[in-house]
Amino acid sequence: MPGQTFTPYEMIERLVSFDTTSRDSNLALIDFVADYLAGHGIESHRVMDDTGRKANLFATVGPAGPGGIVLSGHTDVVPVDDQDWTSDPFTLARRGDRLFGRGTADMKSFSAIVLALVPEFLARGLTEPIHIALTYDEEVGCLGVPRLIEAIVAAGLSPRLAIVGEPTEMKVVNRHKGVFRFVTTVTGVESHSAYVDRGVNAVMYGAELVHFLKEIAGEFEAAADPNLGFDPPYSTVHVGRIAGGTAPNIVPRHCRIDWETRLLPGTAVESVSDRVEHFVAESMLRPMHAVSADTGVETIRTGAVEGLAADAQSEAEAFALSLTGDNAAGAVSFGTEGGFYQKVGIPTVICGPGSILQAHKPDEYIEVAQVEACIGFMRRLMDRIGR
DSSP: OTTOOOOHHHHHHHHHHSOOBTTSOOHHHHHHHHHHHHHTTOOEEEEEOTTSSOEEEEEEESOOSSOOEEEEEEOOBOOOTTOOOSSOTTSOEEETTEEESTTIIIIIHHHHHHHHTHHHHHHHOBSSOEEEEEESOSTTTSOSHHHHHHHHHHTTOOOSEEEEOOSSTTOOEEEEOEEEEEEEEEEOBOEEGGGGGGSBOHHHHHHHHHHHHHHHHHHHHHTOOGGGOOSSSSOEEEEEEEEEOSOTTEEOSEEEEEEEEEEOTTOOTHHHHHHHHHHIIIIIIHHHHHHOTTOEEEEEEEEEEOOBOOOTTOHHHHHHHHHHOOSSOEEESSOOSHHHHHHTTOOEEEOOSSOGGGTTSTTOEEEHHHHHHHHHHHHHHHHHHBO
């Protein structure tokens, strides 16, 4: 597509049209973006996952060399299964001042605006590079961004800041919680329910763990600090799914518990995981092993999203605030890829169009005013680094 141009709204429509649900490939969208950028003379680089079905994309607009600004967005979206949509989730629909479609808020609109404005970036004659970063599998644990950042570091690039365009209603966010997900599997011993003493009830022991997690959650809530700016203003522990058992008259052998903790910046995940490990050893395994050595409890970490910590000296925060006109940055409780950039020394903030309250829901939408606000933000960014 040599030199093809799109308005931001047309580009949002194109990106939404790709069903990039995390369980599926995102390569059709990546191919489209790579071809579009190539049409404007911009080379892009892919960083694949192990299956070859998904890819990150990294491209630089403007001069080569050190420094530059990363504009980062993820390409995947959450499923629409069993959600009651009033229009096709993957066909952009405008009703009044709202644009409906999966990913409009979270977070294809940001990436679409950046891509649509590429011809303007080029025409401005940038004094430093703009790095476009598109990732896979953010929604299932930020699986793609670590590989993308490894490639950036390996290439010797040293961006001076990163802006992750998650939906913050174009408010600058300088901190968010870390998100750590776990699966605990309890293995008991089956028996007839008339003889429960011959068995080990995996579901009932699993329920004890759930109760213990609730105790930790209560301790976090009791230590809430409203001055931190988070909503809620404390770390959280949440059990999202529990499954086990075969029939009412069988002592269940298996129980699976999916749980997570969202921790305030600076809170070590071990403050939860070590306590869980101790509880399992003392309160579960001891009595279970007293009946049978074949019993067990295994906890594995299935996802880790780095928290983003506030940095009073952050160049990213000062730069983004100068573009929005706000006086101070805020905090959010949802996780993003921002902490991964910060971890390798790239000052990072979160700032993007749309509201997180519309994300993951049927009839997800973004306000047209939010799209316009992001376009204005990007043009002010051009004013700062354009000739």
